[in-house]
Structures are given as C-alpha cells and as structure tokens.
Amino acid sequence: MFLYILKRVLATIPVMVIVAIFVFLLLRLTPGDPAAILAGDAATPAQLERIRDRLGLNDPLLTQFFTWMGQLLRGDLGVSLLSNTSVAGMLADRLGPTINIALMTIVISVAMAVPMGVIAAWRHRTWVDFLVMSFSVLGFSVPVFVIGYILIQIFAIDLRWVPVQGYKSPAEGFGAFFSRAILPSLTLATIYIALIARMTRASMLEVLGEDYIRTARAKGVRENVVLFRHALRNAAVPILTIIGTGFALLISGVVVTESVFNIPGIGRLTVDAILARDYPVIQAMILLTAGIYVFVNLLVDVSYSFFDPRIRY
Amino acid sequence: MLTLRSALKETRGLAAALLTGTALLAPVALSAQEDTSTITAVMHSGLRVLDPVITTAHITRDHGYMIYDVLTAVDADFAPQPQMASWEISEDGLTYTFTLRDGLMFHDGAPVTGADVVASLSRWGKRDSGGQLIFDVTASLESPDEKTIVWTLTEPFAPLLDVISKQSAVPPFIMPARVAATSSDETITEYVGSGPFVFNEAEYEPGVNVTYDKFDGYVPRDEPASWMAGGKVVTVDKVVWTTMPDALTAINALSAGEIDYLEQVQIDLLPILQSNPDVTVEKRDELGYVTIGRPNFLHPPFDNKLIRQAAMAALDQESMLATMQGDPAYYNVCGAIFGCSTPLGDESGSELVTGGANIEKAKALLEEAGYDGTPIVLMAPTDVTSLINQPVVAAQALREAGFEVDMQSMDWQSVVQRRAQQSPVSEGGWNMFFTNWMVPEVSDPLINVMVNGRGDDAWFGWPTDPEIEELRADFVAAKDAATQKEVAVKIQEHVMDNVNYIMMGEYLIPQARRNTLQNMIPSPVPVFWNVTKAAE
Numbered sequence: 001m002f003l004y005i006l007k008r009v010l011a012t013i014p015v016m017v018i019v020a021i022f023v024f025l026l027l028r029l030t031p032g033d034p035a036a037i038l039a040g041d042a043a044t045p046a047q048l049e050r051i052r053d054r055l056g057l058n059d060p061l062l063t064q065f066f067t068w069m070g071q072l073l074r075g076d077l078g079v080s081l082l083s084n085t086s087v088a089g090m091l092a093d094r095l096g097p098t099i100n101i102a103l104m105t106i107v108i109s110v111a112m113a114v115p116m117g118v119i120a121a122w123r124h125r126t127w128v129d130f131l132v133m134s135f136s137v138l139g140f141s142v143p144v145f146v147i148g149y150i151l152i153q154i155f156a157i158d159l160r161w162v163p164v165q166g167y168k169s170p171a172e173g174f175g176a177f178f179s180r181a182i183l184p185s186l187t188l189a190t191i192y193i194a195l196i197a198r199m200t201r202a203s204m205l206e207v208l209g210e211d212y213i214r215t216a217r218a219k220g221v222r223e224n225v226v227l228f229r230h231a232l233r234n235a236a237v238p239i240l241t242i243i244g245t246g247f248a249l250l251i252s253g254v255v256v257t258e259s260v261f262n263i264p265g266i267g268r269l270t271v272d273a274i275l276a277r278d279y280p281v282i283q284a285m286i287l288l289t290a291g292i293y294v295f296v297n298l299l300v301d302v303s304y305s306f307f308d309p310r311i312r313y
Numbered sequence: 314m315l316t317l318r319s320a321l322k323e324t325r326g327l328a329a330a331l332l333t334g335t336a337l338l339a340p341v342a343l344s345a346q347e348d349t350s351t352i353t354a355v356m357h358s359g360l361r362v363l364d365p366v367i368t369t370a371h372i373t374r375d376h377g378y379m380i381y382d383v384l385t386a387v388d389a390d391f392a393p394q395p396q397m398a399s400w401e402i403s404e405d406g407l408t409y410t411f412t413l414r415d416g417l418m419f420h421d422g423a424p425v426t427g428a429d430v431v432a433s434l435s436r437w438g439k440r441d442s443g444g445q446l447i448f449d450v451t452a453s454l455e456s457p458d459e460k461t462i463v464w465t466l467t468e469p470f471a472p473l474l475d476v477i478s479k480q481s482a483v484p485p486f487i488m489p490a491r492v493a494a495t496s497s498d499e500t501i502t503e504y505v506g507s508g509p510f511v512f513n514e515a516e517y518e519p520g521v522n523v524t525y526d527k528f529d530g531y532v533p534r535d536e537p538a539s540w541m542a543g544g545k546v547v548t549v550d551k552v553v554w555t556t557m558p559d560a561l562t563a564i565n566a567l568s569a570g571e572i573d574y575l576e577q578v579q580i581d582l583l584p585i586l587q588s589n590p591d592v593t594v595e596k597r598d599e600l601g602y603v604t605i606g607r608p609n610f611l612h613p614p615f616d617n618k619l620i621r622q623a624a625m626a627a628l629d630q631e632s633m634l635a636t637m638q639g640d641p642a643y644y645n646v647c648g649a650i651f652g653c654s655t656p657l658g659d660e661s662g663s664e665l666v667t668g669g670a671n672i673e674k675a676k677a678l679l680e681e682a683g684y685d686g687t688p689i690v691l692m693a694p695t696d697v698t699s700l701i702n703q704p705v706v707a708a709q710a711l712r713e714a715g716f717e718v719d720m721q722s723m724d725w726q727s728v729v730q731r732r733a734q735q736s737p738v739s740e741g742g743w744n745m746f747f748t749n750w751m752v753p754e755v756s757d758p759l760i761n762v763m764v765n766g767r768g769d770d771a772w773f774g775w776p777t778d779p780e781i782e783e784l785r786a787d788f789v790a791a792k793d794a795a796t797q798k799e800v801a802v803k804i805q806e807h808v809m810d811n812v813n814y815i816m817m818g819e820y821l822i823p824q825a826r827r828n829t830l831q832n833m834i835p836s837p838v839p840v841f842w843n844v845t846k847a848a849e
Contacts, residue, residue: 039369083362260562
C-alpha cells in the first residue's frame with residue numbers, strides 16, 4: 001500500500017509540470033493586459049508600456065516561464081500583479097471558507113443522500129422510490145442560485161434565523177460560523193444529494209440482486225444489516241468515486257454560490273483573477289486545483305480497499 | 314425489517330444537530346445596526362490596487378480619500394478651497410506659495426512637511442495628464458521650510474488650482490516623502506497617509522474587505538464639509554468596505570440591516586428597497602456619469618469626418634439611455650461634453666446627437682462621404698453591466714443608417730487590450746468602442762482625455778487635431794472664468810463638428826442607506842466623514 005501511494009505521489013510530478021506549462025501558455029495566449037487593469041482607463045500607451053516593463057510582462061515568454069518555475073521550486077507562488085500581496089497568503093485566506101463549506105456540504109449530502117438512495121433501492125418502484133427520484137430530478141434541474149435565493153428569502157429574510165450573507169471562520173465561534181455556512185451548504189448539498197442518492201440507488205439495486213444478499217436474507221439476517229452492512233458496503237465503490245469527485249469540485253470553486261452568499265472563497269478569487277488577468281494568482285489557482293484533484297483521487301482510490309477488502313494495492 | 318423510520322435514524326443525529334444549531338442562530342445573526350460605531354458599506358467594486366496615484370480606478374481613489382489628505386480640494390461649487398494648505402499667487406501668475414496648516418500629522422506620528430508635499434506632487438505629476446501639463450511649465454517645486462511649498466512656473470497656468478484640487482480621477486494625495494519616492498510606474502508598498510482614517514492592513518483582504526479605523530490625530534478644518542473640501546469630522550470608530558458581487562444579495566443584506574450603505578443600486582432592483590421603510594434610496598451624486606462612443610481616427614471609415622458625423626446622426630441618446638437605465642429619473646439627454654451641470658458645460662452644436670436619430674441625415678452624409686461599405690468593427694464588452702447595452706443599440710442604429718457593422722463580443726479585458734492596437738482592422742484593430750466616465754472626470758479640457766488631439770500621444774482613437782490643441786492652450790492661458798468658459802464653448806462646438814467622440818448622455822446611479830445613517834455629504838465621491846450612525 002505504501003509503495004502504491006508513493007508511486008501515485010511521484011506520478012503527480014509530471015502531471016503538475018504539464019499543467020504548469022499548459023496554464024502558463026494558455027494565459028499568455030489569451031487577450032488581456034494586467035497593466036491596463038492596474039493603470040485604469042486614462043493611462044496613455046507610454047505609461048502602460050512602462051508598467052509592463054516593471055511587471056516583467058515585456059520579457060520573452062521563456063524568461064517569464066523560467067522565472068515563475070524558479071519561484072515555484074523555491075515554494076514561492078509570487079505576488080499578485082494588482083494588489084501586490086503574496087499569492088500564497090491570498091490562497092490561504094480563501095481556502096478556509098471554501099474547505100469548510102465543502103466539508104459541511106459533503107457531510108449533509110452524504111448523511112441525507114446515502115439513506116435516501118438505500119431506501120429508494122430497497123423500496124424499488126414504490127412511492128418512496130418515486131419521491132426520492134423526484135427530489136433527485138428537482139435537485140439536478142433547479143439552478144443553484146434559485147435554491148440559494150429561496151433559502152435566503154425563507155430563513156434569512158422572513159424568519160431571520162440566519163444572516164443573508166457573509167462568512168465567519170469557526171475560530172470566531174461555532175455559532176457565527178454555522179449560521180453563515182448552513183444556507184450555502186444546504187444550497188450546494190441539493191445537487192450533491194441528488195447526485196449521490198441516484199448513484200447509491202443504482203449501485204444498491206445492482207447489489208441487492210446478488211446471490212449473497214438472497215443468502216443473507218435466507219439466513220434470517222436483519223434487513224437493516226443486510227442493507228447497510230452487506231449491500232451498501234459492496235455498492236460503495238461508485239458512491240465513493242462520486243463523493244470524491246464532488247468534494248474536489250466543491251474545493252475547486254463554486255462561484256455562483258460564493259457570489260450569492262458573499263463567501264470569500266476560491267471560486268470568487270479565481271474569477272476575479274481571470275477578469276483582471278492577474279497571472280500569478282490564476283496560475284497558482286489552477287495548480288492548486290489540479291493538485292486537489294490528484295490528491296482527492298488518490299484518497300478515493302485508497303479508500304476503496306477499506307470498504308471492499310477484495311481490492312488490494 | 315427496516316422501516317422508513319429506522320432508516321431515518323441514520324440521519325437523525327445530523328438533523329438534530331442542524332435543528333439545534335439553527336435554533337441557536339437567532340442571537341448569532343447580529344445586524345450591523347446594533348453597532349453604532351462601525352459603518353459597513355458595500356462599494357461599487359472590490360479594492361485591489363492600493364496606490365491611488367498609479368491607477369485611475371474609482372475604488373482606489375475612494376480609498377485614497379479615506380487615508381490621505383489633499384493640499385487643496387474642490388467644493389460643491391467646483392471652487393478650489395484650502396484643505397491641507399492655503400495659498401498665495403504672485404501677481405505675474407508664475408509663483409504659487411502654499412502654507413501648510415497646523416496639526417497635520419501622518420498616521421505614523423510624523424508631521425507632514427513641505428518635503429512630503431513636494432515628493433507627492435512630483436510623483437503625481439508623472440502620472441496625471443493635468444499634472445503633466447503643469448510640470449511641462451514648472452521651473453521649480455521646492456520647500457524652503459517645513460511649512461512652505463513654492464511652485465514656480467515658466468509661464469502662467471491659470472487652472473493650476475483647479476487641476477490640483479480635482480476630485481477625480483487622480484487627485485494629488487499627500488504621502489510621506491519616502492513613500493512618494495517610489496517610481497510612478499510601480500505601486501507603493503506602504504500605506505501611510507494623514508487623512509481622517511487609518512488603513513487597517515491586518516484586516517485587509519484584497520477584493521473582499523477593507524477596514525478603516527478613525528485617526529484620532531486628525532485635525533479637521535473648521536469650515537463645514539462640502540464635497541472634498543471643508544472639515545472632515547469622523548464620528549464613527551470604524552468603516553468597513555465589503556464587496557458583494559451579487560446585486561440582489563447586497564440589497565437583501567441592506568434590507569436585513571447587515572450593512573448600512575450600498576453605493577450603487579441596480580435600477581431594476583430599486584422597487585425592493587423603495588418598499589422598505591427602514592431604507593432610504595437617493596441620488597447623492599447629482600452629476601452622475603456620461604456614456605460615450607469613441608471612433609478610431611486612424612483607419613477607414615472613421616478617418617473621414619463626414620462618416621463620423623453620419624454615425625453621430627444615426628445614434629439617439631434617448632433610446633440608448635432608456636435601454637441602459639430604464640427609468641427616466643436616472644438619465645439625462647445631454648449634449649455638453651463637459652457635463653450639463655458643470656461650470657464649463659454647454660450644449661452648443663449638439664442638436665445632431667440630442668435631437669433623436671436622424672437616419673436621413675446620416676444616409677445623406679454617408680453618400681456625400683462616398684462610404685464604400687467598409688465594415689465597422691464595434692467592440693462589445695459582455696462582462697461589464699454598464700457597458701453591455703450601448704454597442705447593441707448603436708449597432709442597430711448604424712445599420713439602419715446604412716453602415717456595415719461587425720459587432721464583436723468580448724470581455725472587457727479584451728476590449729482594453731484591443732483598443733490599444735493601432736493596427737488596421739484586418740490586423741486586429743478596431744473602429745469604435747463605448748465607455749463611461751464620471752462627470753468630474755470630463756468636466757474641463759485638461760481633465761477630459763478625449764479632447765486631447767495629440768495623435769499617437771492622445772487617448773485611444775488617436776485624433777491628430779491641432780485646432781483642439783490650440784483651444785486647450787487658450788484654455789490654459791485664460792485668466793478668468795468667463796474667458797475659460799468662452800474657450801470651453803469653442804471646444805464643445807469643435808468636438809461636435811469634428812466628432813472627437815460621441816456624447817451619448819448622462820446617467821445617474823442611485824445609492825441606498827439604512828435610515829440610521831444620517832448627514833452623509835452629497836458628493837460624487839462617497840465619503841465617510843461627517844456621517845453619523847444612530848441605533849436602529
């Protein structure tokens with residue numbers, strides 16, 4: 001297992017290098033000029049040229065690339081072209097809200113969706129199954145910002161139980177964090193509940209038809225044990241894959257939800273950086289996102305063997 | 314046998330936790346109204362650039378007014394007034410002597426000296442177009458003692474005080490000499506001013522939040538506040554600017570009392586706030602903005618004056634403004650290139666653009682010019698709300714007049730990059746784009762970059778227009794306001810005839826505040842001095 005993990009970690013190095021080259025070139029090929037954003041509307045061409053010189057944007061592409069790679073190898077993500085602040089610091093500030101909201105979303109989603117999927121499969125083609133699948137279709141179909149606005153209207157404006165917007169870290173008090181994180185988490189969870197419930201149902205339906213389930217039932221094993229210990233564990237691999245991918249998606253940024261609830265997360269940082277052509281921030285964000293995907297995929301793969309002892313590395 | 318009930322047991326724990334947590338929330342959902350010493354404001358954009366001299370971004374200018382002070386400032390009558398310094402002008406108009414008032418201190422405790430002022434003005438003069446004109450005729454700028462600054466010119470520059478007192482886009486903010494020593498092409502890295510608020514660097518999150526603490530060492534002037542002039546009396550301990558990318562969220566937050574002030578309200582969302590008795594919607598900036606179309610003088614067809622005139626005849630201010638704003642209470646048909654409510658504003662010669670679309674006239678002009686159907690590349694930004702509609706309305710009007718229009722959609726960054734290209738359209742150039750300015754940014758011939766006629770050194774579009782340059786020189790030489798106005802009217806008439814740009818009218822953006830926020834100064838720049846906050 002250790003060797004497998006080591007191999008996978010080493011395999012990420014070429015992946016990250018390719019991502020770095022790709023993102024660097026892509027950004028330089030995209031129209032846009034950070035100097036123009038920095039200087040504003042009234043800047044003359046001569047002023048813009050001088051600012052570009054200062055920012056190193058007039059250097060040959062290879063020079064710019066190797067300067068950046070050199071920084072990366074020293075663990076330095078660079079400095080924002082606009083705010084002149086450290087990119088690493090900006091990412092650190094923005095990662096907290098995103099990770100916390102993502103974790104809360106995944107906890108809510110799994111806690112709701114897995115039982116829903118199991119029950120839907122267990123009560124296949126009954127009104128319960130129909131209800132779960134209807135909710136699932138609804139969760140997929142309604143745009144996330146609509147769900148967000150509806151939740152805000154009910155819980156923040158009418159009932160005034162929670163604030164409309166904003167974010168507080170758990171370090172500032174659990175109540176302050178929870179009150180601001182619950183609505184965005186529920187909003188995001190709607191989609192993931194739908195996704196995970198469907199996957200759980202499909203996977204369970206397949207497993208429930210297996211001989212060993214019939215055998216377990218024939219032996220008089222209690223139904224909840226059959227469902228959750230025998231069937232769910234065997235159906236876990238595709239469900240885990242969906243949960244892992246979902247978590248990586250959540251971490252890599254959910255722009256709309258972050259905008260609707262005014263959460264200073266990774267998604268907003270990325271969009272703002274792209275609109276302003278803030279190259280160091282965009283490059284760091286894409287590398288981070290790629291790293292998260294690789295890491296989450298590795299975690300998911302490793303966790304397979306925990307749920308399914310037949311899988312060995 | 315598993316029942317639905319037993320299955321739900323699986324989620325009962327979390328549900329209980331959620332419900333318990335939710336029940337505990339009411340006391341947690343604190344509103345901004347409970348804290349009368351802090352004002353929370355949602356500004357028009359996030360603050361990312363902290364150097365108010367290197368950029369013309371409005372949010373950075375607003376930040377500048379929070380933490381820096383200015384030597385002189387314009388009041389609500391557009392008249393320069395003493396702020397940090399009073400002045401004397403020699404009889405020949407060549408020497409300006411400024412004397413700093415007592416009690417001026419930077420946030421680090423150091424006194425403001427003449428050397429700081431000289432360094433700050435020198436850096437500003439390298440960035441600002443008006444400042445550059447003054448420095449073109451500057452013999453010396455020095456500080457003979459800690460309180461005095463002497464500015465000596467080689468020839469009279471009558472609007473000097475107007476230029477250094479302007480409120481937008483780049484006012485000459487006074488910084489410590491060591492900070493102002495930074496190259497004008499590099500951003501500063503130390504944010505120490507002598508203004509009424511202190512920048513709270515520890516709480517700053519670029520593009521998200523910025524906090525300003527009251528500067529206890531600030532000594533306000535005795536005169537009542539008027540625009541950027543007069544006494545800047547701070548009555549709260551803290552002002553927090555927060556960024557909300559979603560307009561509806563900002564409105565909901567204001568309605569719920571989570572914020573105190575919303576700098577810009579989308580017109581279509583106004584009814585939500587207008588029905589809330591705890592909120593006041595108002596037009597605190599009566600000057601507003603102008604929207605304009607800029608042709609490219611370098612390439613066909615807009616290198617031909619008749620074709621530029623045809624484009625102007627085809628466009629209709631009323632329909633463009635109505636498309637942009639919807640509610641007529643928030644726009645003005647206005648043909649004055651320096652703004653309809655400014656001292657230099659005059660609508661002479663603007664009938665073609667204010668009188669509605671004149672398609673017949675446009676067609677006649679095109680025929681007279683021998684327009685050969687060369688397509689016009691019209692750049693259309695898709696990600697800036699206030700600039701989305703203009704190209705669409707213009708393209709339709711121009712097509713009706715007989716123009717071939719190639720409207721190309723792109724993000725604003727692409728417009729910004731492409732408009733700097735002087736190459737022909739076939740090689741990535743362009744023919745026309747639209748943009749907006751605050752009225753104070755176009756209110757005189759030295760500030761308004763679109764009336765610069767210096768060819769390659771002019772603003773994007775690059776008109777070579779010796780006549781307008783002569784008129785601008787006359788404006789600089791004018792000794793009194795009446796003569797300045799005469800020259801300004803001539804420039805207005807010239808721009809309308811030569812179509813240096815197409816004035817598409819003025820529009821206003823409403824602001825909204827909780828009723829607890831009182832005594833806000835009406836001003837094009839949102840300022841947080843003098844404002845008081847009462848308990849809800």
